[in-house]
Amino acid sequence: MVQHQQSGHGTSAHQPTLLQTYGRLIPHLKPILPRLILGLLAAMGAGIVALTIPQVLRVLVNTIVADEGTARAVWMGVGVVALLGLAEAGLILARRIFVISPTAGIETGLRVNLFRHLQSLQVAFHDRWGSGQLLSRSMGDLSLLRRWLAFGSIMLVVSSVTVLVGLVFMFASSWLLGLIYLAGAIPITINAFRFRSVFHAASRLSQDRAGDLATTVEESIHGIRVIKAFGRGREALDGFREQAQKLRETEISKARSLAGFLMLVVAVPEITLGLGLTVGLGLTATDRLTVGELVAFFATAAVLAVHVEGIGMLLGMTLTTKTALDRHYEVIDTPVTIASPADPEQPTDPRGHLELRGVRFSYPDTPPGTRPVIDGVDLEVVPGETMALVGATGSGKSTLLALVPRLYEATEGAVVLDGVDVRRYDVEALRTAVAVAFEDTILFSLSVRENVLLGARPRPGQSRDELLAEALDVAQAQFVHDLPDGVETVIGEEGLSLSGGQRQRLSLARAIAANPRLLVLDDPLSALDVRTEEAVTARLRRVLHGTSTLIVAHRPSTVMLADRVAVLRHGRIEDVGTHAELLARSEHYRHIITSLDEPPTVEDVLSHDPDDDAPASASTTKGGRA
Numbered sequence: 176m177v178q179h180q181q182s183g184h185g186t187s188a189h190q191p192t193l194l195q196t197y198g199r200l201i202p203h204l205k206p207i208l209p210r211l212i213l214g215l216l217a218a219m220g221a222g223i224v225a226l227t228i229p230q231v232l233r234v235l236v237n238t239i240v241a242d243e244g245t246a247r248a249v250w251m252g253v254g255v256v257a258l259l260g261l262a263e264a265g266l267i268l269a270r271r272i273f274v275i276s277p278t279a280g281i282e283t284g285l286r287v288n289l290f291r292h293l294q295s296l297q298v299a300f301h302d303r304w305g306s307g308q309l310l311s312r313s314m315g316d317l318s319l320l321r322r323w324l325a326f327g328s329i330m331l332v333v334s335s336v337t338v339l340v341g342l343v344f345m346f347a348s349s350w351l352l353g354l355i356y357l358a359g360a361i362p363i364t365i366n367a368f369r370f371r372s373v374f375h376a377a378s379r380l381s382q383d384r385a386g387d388l389a390t391t392v393e394e395s396i397h398g399i400r401v402i403k404a405f406g407r408g409r410e411a412l413d414g415f416r417e418q419a420q421k422l423r424e425t426e427i428s429k430a431r432s433l434a435g436f437l438m439l440v441v442a443v444p445e446i447t448l449g450l451g452l453t454v455g456l457g458l459t460a461t462d463r464l465t466v467g468e469l470v471a472f473f474a475t476a477a478v479l480a481v482h483v484e485g486i487g488m489l490l491g492m493t494l495t496t497k498t499a500l501d502r503h504y505e506v507i508d509t510p511v512t513i514a515s516p517a518d519p520e521q522p523t524d525p526r527g528h529l530e531l532r533g534v535r536f537s538y539p540d541t542p543p544g545t546r547p548v549i550d551g552v553d554l555e556v557v558p559g560e561t562m563a564l565v566g567a568t569g570s571g572k573s574t575l576l577a578l579v580p581r582l583y584e585a586t587e588g589a590v591v592l593d594g595v596d597v598r599r600y601d602v603e604a605l606r607t608a609v610a611v612a613f614e615d616t617i618l619f620s621l622s623v624r625e626n627v628l629l630g631a632r633p634r635p636g637q638s639r640d641e642l643l644a645e646a647l648d649v650a651q652a653q654f655v656h657d658l659p660d661g662v663e664t665v666i667g668e669e670g671l672s673l674s675g676g677q678r679q680r681l682s683l684a685r686a687i688a689a690n691p692r693l694l695v696l697d698d699p700l701s702a703l704d705v706r707t708e709e710a711v712t713a714r715l716r717r718v719l720h721g722t723s724t725l726i727v728a729h730r731p732s733t734v735m736l737a738d739r740v741a742v743l744r745h746g747r748i749e750d751v752g753t754h755a756e757l758l759a760r761s762e763h764y765r766h767i768i769t770s771l772d773e774p775p776t777v778e779d780v781l782s783h784d785p786d787d788d789a790p791a792s793a794s795t796t797k798g799g800r801a
């Protein structure tokens with residue numbers, strides 16, 4: 176399989192605007208709107224209470240300065256300030272209570288939605304996208320969104336309203352001082368536009384690089400045995416360090432851009448306040464402004480300073496979250512090209528009759544003019560028949576098998592199961608009817624039982640336990656009973672706690688337990704020793720009786736299982752016949768079978784031309800099987 180990494184850097188030529196991106200959240204926000212509004216009101220209340228405190232101070236100071244203040248009045252003022260402080264804290268708590276649960280609900284909903292979409296996206300999509308990119312999009316990016324919804328969005332509204340109301344109070348204290356303070360908004364606004372584009376670009380790069388780094392971690396952990404076996408730990412570390420360094424650089428440039436903007440947001444109001452103080456003292460000295468008004472003005476400015484700086488921070492948060500949302504929607508907007516038709520066909524005569532009619536297939540991203548991997552295949556597997564597929568490495572055997580359950584879609588021609596084009600079936604129903612065991616066994620960190628019974632379909636009157644026992648018996652997987660908890664043993668991630676042959680036997684058992692109409696086996700016995708293979712083959716022959724089977728064979732013993740053999744060469748069926756017929760009439764088949772029978776020699780491997788259908792290499796890629 177060819178793996179293409181996609182970091183997502185600049186994947187979208189058209190960048191949606193801030194409003195377009197956030198606008199897509201509206202349907203998700205509708206159900207939680209009442210709670211969001213309550214949260215907003217609580218936060219506003221807290222902001223207003225915070226702003227009231229300076230006004231109480233103004234009255235208090237004016238009373239003391241005017242020498243009318245009794246000790247009782249002073250204590251009352253202090254009591255009111257304390258009560259207001261308590262009210263502010265209570266309202267902040269209320270905001271959290273109102274918004275935390277619904278916003279976490281949105282995060283979960285979007286995450287589940289993304290996972291569902293990833294499940295329905297075609298395999299070709301997963302060939303192109305790095306796993307770390309998808310991991311970071313479904314975890315980190317959506318957490319950013321939750322934080323923005325629960326805190327950023329609300330505080331952005333609150334801070335903006337607080338600043339507006341504060342300005343009204345400041346203008347009420349002195350319109351001249353208010354005007355001086357407001358003048359500071361001009362350089363800040365101009366700079367905000369520049370900050371927006373720089374920060375947004377840095378934020379995108381940083382999130383994409385974090386995704387790439389996650390892919391590297393995932394790949395290195397996945398391939399830790401190879402890395403260790405080849406002593407490439409240092410190189411892996413160097414590669415990781417380089418990527419981490421690049422991420423660090425983008426994070427620093429992002430932080431610098433935010434710090435520069437915040438410096439302006441903090442410094443400009445301070446400067447205008449300095450100017451305001453000079454003018455304000457003059458006004459007070461000439462009795463055009465009371466001391467209380469001057470104190471209230473600066474106390475309000477002190478409250479606003481927090482909110483003005485907050486708006487700067489929240490702007491950065493809003494841009495980062497926009498990037499996260501854009502990355503999320505890039506995946507969500509990828510169309511599902513392999514889907515069930517609106518009105519799916521039900522097979523009237525489910526017998527496992529497979530026909531490939533003029534099937535052609537090219538992988539996406541294949542350069543134009545390249546010969547299709549599957550290049551006009553006509554093949555029929557009659558009900559109950561076992562058809563082996565043989566061919567040199569790269570001749571397209573695995574690809575051909577993947578077209579049957581629609582893991583990939585034929586680009587031309589038709590794959591027909593029981594008289595119906597597979598595109599006319601419900602995808603799930605099709606994949607229930609066709610069970611697959613891959614050459615690369617995929618197991619999940621579940622118990623043996625759960626892995627084997629993943630797609631289980633017991634026959635009428637058969638219990639799941641009976642089916643499990645039968646599947647394990649046919650696949651010669653009795654070793655599971657020796658595991659610490661027998662079939663309940665949870666096998667490690669991807670089944671790596673088992674040997675290759677053990678994993679293959681469980682994968683085979685899983686395909687058998689699916690009790691399919693058509694069994695598609697991609698070289699399912701390659702990792703077994705000869706004696707185990709013999710035992711599996713004997714039992715498989717019993718099970719395969721009545722089930723149509725298409726099986727990729729790399730060993731003569733697997734070929735012996737088959738009623739007929741199809742020879743694939745350069746994506747075309749060169750010949751079909753029984754083993755004996757082909758041996759008698761096909762030079763190419765004899766050549767393949769002979770080379771399958773014998774391990775490749777060093778000369779075979781060294782003299783192999785990858786463009787040639789040289790069978791020697793067929794064996795080498797399969798781990799040197801005899």
Ligand SMILES: Nc1ncnc2c1ncn2[C@@H]1O[C@H](COP(=O)(O)OP(=O)(O)OP(=O)(O)O)[C@@H](O)[C@H]1O
Pocket residue numbers: 176177178302538548566567568569570571572573574575793796
């Ligand atoms: N996901 C993919 N994207 C692009 N090209 C691919 C992909 N998977 C396989 N190919 C290419 O398609 C061709 C056929 O590959 P395929 O795996 O079907 O061959 P095969 O006959 O099963 O080989 P082998 O016996 O080594 O398993 C090869 O040239 C391979 O490089």
